[in-house]
Amino acid sequence: MRTRLFLLLAFAWNLHDVSFAAGPADPPSYSADLLKMANEGDPVALANLQQLAEQGLPLAQYDLGQHHLQTIKNFDEGMPRVAFWMAKAAEQGVSKAQIPGLWAASGSTRME
DSSP states (O other): HHHHHHHHHHHHHHHHOOOOOOOOOOOOOOTHHHHHHHHTTHHHHHHHHHHHTTTTTTTHHHHHHHHHHHHHHHHHHHHHHHHHHHHEEEEEHHHOOOOOOHHTTTSSSOOO
């Protein structure tokens, strides 16, 4: 009995000394605060928003479009990014991204 107790304590002590290597980072999770933080210049928030948008999350696509719209410096360079992400979000049903006036000119009420 004493031997088992000694082995158990020795094993527990060894676990205490083991340094666990950091595993891969958890994938980002969506939060409505990501847009606010990205607009305030947080590069990690922007990277997380970009990653979520590229993975196909509709609200992240919309928020990334909003970020590009709110931080646009050069209209000709920035607007294609805004339109790309807004169109992606609209295709997935984000009603805020669906702008009927843009599609009415082509005779369609939805994006194709």
